[in-house]
Amino acid sequence: MRIVLVGPPGAGKGTQAAYLAEKLSIPHISTGDLFRANISQGTPLGKQAQEYMRAGQLVPDEVTIGMAEDRMGHADAASGFLLDGFPRNLAQAEALDGYLRDNELTLDAVLDLEVPEAEVVKRIAGRRTCRNDSAHTFHVEYKKPKVEGVCDVCGGELYQREDDSEETVRDRLEVYHSQTEPIIDYYKAQGLVVTISALGKVSEVTQRAMDALAAKAA
Incomplete structure (x- = not known):
């Protein structure tokens, strides 16, 4: 299967992508991994x-698309393959369509992970990281440390990252909402979106x- 995974920050895309790719026996292709691999390999x-x-500038679409x-x-x-973090906007989605068309390939599904905005804020703002x-990493509600503000693993100080x-x-x-969400409508028009x-x-x-x-493929 060829799948695009979309969803807001805090939806758990990275975690789900890894599990789904393993279950489907296809590679998990994430934008973050692409950048790290290309930079480290020079x-x-x-x-x-x-x-x-x-x-301090954004990497242009053409570089991301090339990777x-x-x-x-x-x-x-x-x-x-399972794409995680790509495409991130309409220009990238159109470029992906062009690549697939040129290689006589098709996309099977766009999996949209839906999470209420309040839950996204709670998930991310509640994270605490060991210095x-x-x-x-811990969470003030979902994964509390044994001692508040102290890492269970090494005893280091837990803090909230600026991010x-x-x-x-x-x-x-x-x-x-402004850049990535529009691709959901773009793919809905193609009948590819599955929202969970x-x-x-x-x-x-x-x-x-x-x-x-499975239901989409049936």
């Missing part, structure tokens, strides 16, 4: 992206997604 596209990032098209051309993606190791502040979360939601609730346990959301994709 590819021409990676060097271009790094120049923009160092200047995504290159990755979709790898042998492991021949039988399908010693950013991989150690996780409520103000920043609301800014990110505005960007999502991303509320509940991770395993429940994964099963919900698998059921929806």
